[in-house]
Amino acid sequence: MYYRIVKDDVMKSKGVTLATLLFIVAAAAMAASGASLAAQLFGAVDALMEAARTPHFMQMHAGPLDRGPLERFARENPLVEDYFAGEFLNINGARFVIGGESLAGSVQDNGLWTQRAGFDLLLGLDGEPLRPAPGELYAPLAYLRSGAAALGDEATVAGRRFKVAGFVRDSQMNSPQASSKRFLVSEEDFEALREVGAVEYLISFRLKDPAALPAFEAAYAEAGLPANGPTLSAPLFRMINAVSDGFTAALLMLAGAVAVGVALLCVRFTLLAKIEEDYREIGVMKAIGLRVSDIKKIYLAKYAFMAALGAAVGWAAAAALRAPLLSGLRQAMGEGAGARLGPAFAALGAAAVGAAVIAYVNAALGRFKRLSPADALRFGAPAGRAARGLGLPRLSRSRLLGANVLLAVKGFLADFKLYAVMIAVIAAAGFIAVVPARLYATISSPGFSAYMGVGECDLRLDVQQADDIPGKAATIAAALAADPSVGSSAVLVAKALWTVDQSGARVRLKTELGDHAAFPVLYAAGGPPTGADQIALSAMNAAELGKAVGEVLIVDDGSGPRGLTVSGVYGDLTNGGKTAKAAFDAPLAEAMWAVAYAELVEPAGAEAAAARYAAAYPWAKASDIAEFVRQTFSATIASVRTAAYASAALALLVAALISYLFMRMIRAKDRREDAIRWAIGFTASDLSIQYALRAALALLGGVILGVAAAEILGEAIAGAAIRTFGAAAFRFQGGSAIAYLGMPLGIAAASFAAALFGGRDPSLRASVAGGVETPYLELLKE
Amino acid sequence: MRNIIKAEGLVKTYGSDAGKRRVLDGVSFELGAGEFVAVMGPSGSGKTTLLFALSGMDRPDGGRVAFEGRELSKLGERELADLRRTRMGFVFQQPSMLKHLNVLDNVILAALRDRRSEAAELSAKALALMEKAGIADLAGRDIAKVSGGQLQRAGICRALMNDPVVVFGDEPTGALNSAAAAEVLGMLEAVHAGGTAIALVTHDARVAARAGRVVFMRDGAIAAEESLGPFVRDELEPRVAAVTARMRELGI
Secondary structure, eight states: OHHHHHHHHHHHTHHHHHHHHHHHHHHHHHHHHHHHHHHHHHHHHHHHHHHTTOOSEEEEEESOOOHHHHHHHHHHOTTEEEEEEEEEEEOOGGGEEETTEEOTTOOSEEEEEOOOSSSSOEEOTTSSBOOOOTTEEEEEHHHHHTTSOOTTOEEEETTEEEEEEEEEEETTTOSTTSSEEEEEOOHHHHHHHGGGSEEEEEEEEEESSGGGHHHHHHHHHHTTOOOOSOEEEHHHHHHHHHHHHHHHHHHHHHHHHHHHHHHHHHHHHHHHHHHHHTHHHHHHHHHTTOOHHHHHHHHHHHHHHHHHHHHHHHHHHHHHHHHHHHHHHHHHHOOOTHHHHHHHHHHHHHHHHHHHHHHHHHHHGGGGGGOOHHHHHHHSSOTTGGGTTOSSOOGGGOSSSOHHHHHHHHHHHHTHHHHHHHHHHHHHHHHHHHHHHHHHHHHTSGGGGGGGTOOOOSEEEEEOSOSSHHHHHHHHHHHHHHOTTEEEEEEEEEEEEEEEOTTSOEEEEEEEESOOSSSOOOEEEEOOOOSTTEEEEEHHHHHHHTOOTTOEEEEEOSSOEEEEEEEEEEOOOSGGGOOEEESSOOTTSEEEEEEEEEEESSGGGHHHHHHHHHHHOTTEEEEEHHHHHHHHHHHHHHHHHHHHHHHHHHHHHHHHHHHHHHHHHHHHHTHHHHHHHHHTTOOHHHHHHHHHHHHHHHHHHHHHHHHHHIIIIIHHHHHHHHHTTTOSOOOOOSOHIIIIIIHHHHHHHHHHHHHHHHTOOHHHHHHHHHOOOOHHHHHHHO | OOEEEEEEEEEEEESOSTTOEEEEEEEEEEEETTOEEEEEOOTTSSHHHHHHHHTTSSOOSEEEEEETTEEGGGSOHHHHHHHHHHTEEEEOSSOOOOTTSBHHHHHHHHHHTTOGGGHHHHHHHHHHHHHHHTOGGGTTSBGGGSOHHHHHHHHHHHHHTTOOSEEEEESTTTTSOHHHHHHHHHHHHHHHHTTOEEEEEOSOHHHHTTSSEEEEEETTEEEEEEEOOSOOGGGHHHHHHHHHHHHHHHTO
């Protein structure tokens, strides 16, 4: 019996059923894809780190290395499972030439690496550790992705000839967000090129118990071992590996959640209209003694069927989309343990969507309990309903507005509960169009680097791995100050200060000293340090040290411990994410690196200025900041751009489709009232105008609500997504015109057109033109 | 007497090729200015369809209707709506009111379509009509809280707002109890006495007996006509008897 009822109902309302089904399918597909991508991602990141035997702790060190104390420490510390101090031969990007193009423009620290240790392995795309023969060069995967290298390319490094024999999966530096890139060569080639570059040591440790990492970090710092460079650890590697794809997974889940919402709203108004139509029948069923649960089953049957079908089709679609969605991930990380779990997670995601629909319909049908058979049989509608919308405006008191406007407003108010659905849909559409657009505008804006711990500027100069860093910093500061093309500049010297963490261990605090107000990064709380008694902490350090703004941190800068007030907490993805900023000078502390920021009078000249400074100060790395940001974040920006376009298209589609279906529904529901209006002399176009006005009211409300929600909630949601990759604070910026004007106008226009189309009454037109029996006349005969 | 409506050879067919049914089968009909005509007949005889064809709400498949000399088939949708709004009034079997308007707003609704700046004047006119109908105190009332008879009287007030030349009624007392039906009929009589023509479809001989002329329909055609002459209240019972006798004779 249920099959017949479902079939009849579906045949009667094909369009609406199909549209609802499509949303369930879309929601299920996105939930399934997101779940499967997340499962695959986390499984794959773990699997890659397992296969590559990624170090749990790594200290980068520039300058001479005394291996003795290190080896003794590794032997004696009970936490250490394995130790290795590998050599990373840092070579100027200009000396790498691949396929005829040099890497001079690369912001990455490019260098050579050999596979000597039993861990920290560089893997081939088949997941096996690589063993290069002399003359073979294995390039970082990022260069395959960016098109800078292809298999079989001729390459030279400082004049030595190589052939690109393959690509490297590097569990530490795969991601464009990692600032160094390792090329794998044979030991023979490495030794031949040793003099060309500067050796930087990657001092790596595998721990017996990875959970003991904080204790180990403290022990390492306490032992006074080489530490001239950033300290990195497994959690950061894991995060950096997960960023781009994790972001896509989060966006998919978000879009899936929105699609579930739209599907439920779609179901809601379909169901409400259907109940309205069937009110008398439902009353009859109750009157003759059917239980509410019996009646519910009849209505639930259709949606249970649709939910099951939608979830199944969505799951199948997700399965079909798996390959392209996961191809990049596979290439970078290979199949992880999560690969087998992927389909199961996908099924779970799709099933959750189906279950949500059924649960929702079941809850909505609860209203049958309150339905009075007497009222239903007598009025065909709930008693007392007519009172809605009876208040203002009164036609009899109106001076300005015509009958059409007044009827539209009153109809809108009377059926506000139904219009609220349309408002919600348009708001949701506005939301999903505006938020990704804003997110894209924000992360592609020049100021975005501030979220990542890089001050907004035109030109950036880095001094690392050099003697007399403070002296070189002063040289650069003087050069920048004297340069007429530089508007303003600031030079920060990072020094190693010491503090005590929550466990009482002495830890090194890499602190950038200088004027932090000139090129501020984005502060999640508080602001830059201004006085000699203030310090700002990166989000990771603040969490680890357990300090919030206003609290006091004991810091030793070599002249003895003193209390500094935490002035602010900022996001940072540079230098391992654990940094601090202070405005005083610490002459006794060891200098680690220096960075100079400059704002140019003509920002367009950044590239030329970078080249000029690179030539004048070969020991400094000069970057045009726009290029730096573009290269560092291009993968993330590209995936957000794709998401932004896709959600804008989806939003337009949803808004238009729902508006169309909604207006058809409303006109079907109001047919009897329309018949009356028509009979007493309103024209078909009068009625159309009234419905168009109602749609316009709903659209206006929806667009305003959607934009407001995007501004208030969207920033929080996008911020949460962005925080997962190291930024501590997030604020939308840039692109407002397109996001706040273009998107809403587009949605409003598409919806309004669709609403006009849906709000036509074809039966009436036909009756007037051709003398066909009209439903209006039937209604009037009743 | 000047004709308001002149219809000739009206044909209306419902249904598909397989099951075609002629609801109007060559009906000709005239309505004079200020005349009161009742149309009687069994269910399905084509009464309501005739009324819809005469008022331009429905287009016949054959024949022609002239309203005040204008051929309805030559008028567009807008002109037909204008005619319905300004020259005709309608009273339906069910009180047909918009549920989210109060009684007064329902009455002035159609009139306000063309005279948006005259809400006050229209309200005053509506209240005067409602006063005569004995429902002025219901003006601000929710229509769900008003009885069927009172709503029907409000419907007549609405029909009169634009001073129509004819009021069409489709079983206007069909859904009412006898007391309420009597009040509505009393109102229609008063409307007629004011010079407005009335064309009324009814099953009820006591309603038809108030008309000056009764048209009997059967199977889509006019079976007979009975001229009763001007209505005088004292003659109601003999007129009812005459109508009833004629119905019996026709087997209606």
